[in-house]
Amino acid sequence: MSLLAAIIIGAVAGWLAGLIVRGAGFGLIGNIVIGIIGALVASYVLPALHIDLASGTLGAILDATIGAVIVLVILSLIRRA
DSSP states (O other): OOHHHHHHHHHHHHHHHHHHSTTOOOHHHHHHHHHHHHHHHHHHHHHHTTOOOOOHHHHHHHHHHHHHHHHHHHHHHHHHO
16 A cells, blocks of 8 residues: 555544544544554454454555544543543
8 A cells, every 4th residue: 555545544534533533533634643543553453353344445444444443532531531
């Protein structure tokens, strides 16, 4: 995957995760970073749980969104403490 594709998928995933986890968005740049981190988290967590979602771009966005939601929930818990 190219760097541009990773940034676009990260941006979309971060934006979607921000909508799912209300009040935890970090703006455009923050959402891109959260989406990319979420993609990394999902690449480890989902295979460990034997979860295989769709392939291709849609699957990458779905995986990254799930990972970004996990990251946003953890960050929200840290912010509250």
